[in-house]
Amino acid sequence: MSTLALTRWPTLGRTLFPGLMACGVVAAAATFLSEHYGAPVMLFALLLGLAMNFLSAEGNSCGPGIGFTARELLRVGVALLGLRVTISQVVQLGWQPLAIVLISVVLTITLSMVVAKLLGFQAIFGLLTGGATAICGASAALALSAALPAHPQKERATLFTVIGISSLSTLAMIAYPMIVRALGLDEHAAGVFLGGTIHDVAQVVGAGYSLSRETGDVATLVKLLRVATLLPVILFASMLTRRRGDASAGPRPPLLPWFAVAFAILVAVNSTGLLPKAVQTLGTQMSGWCLVAAMAGIGMKTQLKDVITVGFRPVALMLGETVFLAALVLGLMKFL
Numbered sequence: 493m494s495t496l497a498l499t500r501w502p503t504l505g506r507t508l509f510p511g512l513m514a515c516g517v518v519a520a521a522a523t524f525l526s527e528h529y530g531a532p533v534m535l536f537a538l539l540l541g542l543a544m545n546f547l548s549a550e551g552n553s554c555g556p557g558i559g560f561t562a563r564e565l566l567r568v569g570v571a572l573l574g575l576r577v578t579i580s581q582v583v584q585l586g587w588q589p590l591a592i593v594l595i596s597v598v599l600t601i602t603l604s605m606v607v608a609k610l611l612g613f614q615a616i617f618g619l620l621t622g623g624a625t626a627i628c629g630a631s632a633a634l635a636l637s638a639a640l641p642a643h644p645q646k647e648r649a650t651l652f653t654v655i656g657i658s659s660l661s662t663l664a665m666i667a668y669p670m671i672v673r674a675l676g677l678d679e680h681a682a683g684v685f686l687g688g689t690i691h692d693v694a695q696v697v698g699a700g701y702s703l704s705r706e707t708g709d710v711a712t713l714v715k716l717l718r719v720a721t722l723l724p725v726i727l728f729a730s731m732l733t734r735r736r737g738d739a740s741a742g743p744r745p746p747l748l749p750w751f752a753v754a755f756a757i758l759v760a761v762n763s764t765g766l767l768p769k770a771v772q773t774l775g776t777q778m779s780g781w782c783l784v785a786a787m788a789g790i791g792m793k794t795q796l797k798d799v800i801t802v803g804f805r806p807v808a809l810m811l812g813e814t815v816f817l818a819a820l821v822l823g824l825m826k827f828l
């Protein structure tokens with residue numbers, strides 16, 4: 493590293509520190525509220541960030557750090573998600589849950605892109621909402637957003653997706669265990685259904701273990717299978733935007749973003765069994781903090797009036813995706 497580059501670090505640190513600190517404080521507050529009131533931490537981070545969006549106003553010293561958090565820490569958090577998944581977890585469940593996950597992810601995203609076009613949106617918006625629904629909720633929305641090129645409407649779409657997916661995930665956590673009981677599913681089948689349909693990891697864990705330990709274990713593993721599909725979906729998103737070559741959407745992202753490569757490497761390393769449990773736990777916790785702080789930063793960069801004016805069609809799209817995914821998983825469980 494050159495001497496000139498080293499001399500820039502203190503200046504860069506002073507520039508970014510106020511915004512980083514602001515996002516960190518909001519992330520800590522969101523985590524506290526989530527732990528005490530049970531609502532999704534991403535939703536709290538988003539709402540608190542929106543309430544403090546004056547910090548990103550032009551000329552405010554927090555602006556550069558908020559932008560850095562919303563962009564770069566987001567990518568770090570997505571990369572560290574790889575420490576949640578191992579190849580042995582995939583093998584352990586057998587071929588049926590794996591087939592259910594792969595089919596449901598592909599069909600949900602495909603249908604979402606088609607319906608988004610029919611509703612007058614860009615197909616990319618359907619990819620964003622469909623990916624969030626099919627994979628891992630707010631984390632997937634943030635990951636896919638990071639893989640897409642800069643666009644004036646991207647942050648607004650991401651913000652709306654996180655709000656919608658967090659709300660629907662919370663409703664699913666409450667409603668789906670009741671559906672499981674009504675259908676008379678056994679513990680294993682219940683875990684497959686909950687893990688294959690509920691959006692966010694935390695809500696899957698909450699719903700699964702509220703029924704039984706076995707259901708919770710199966711639900712968590714199936715959910716991690718969905719998380720593992722994040723890498724190919726990011727690759728697909730990058731290929732799609734590169735093929736379109738829309739100049740108005742900003743520079744094209746690389747075919748496979750660095751954080752997606754890091755995600756794959758961490759999955760491979762984690763699968764070796766050589767990583768100490770403490771390192772896995774630390775990496776997972778760091779991932780959570782980075783994603784929550786990034787969500788706070790995205791909220792700070794967005795005007796609430798932009799989110800309120802989205803209309804009914806995006807809400808209908810996300811609700812339809814959720815219902816479709818639940819019906820599809822139930823159907824696949826019956827016929828596979």
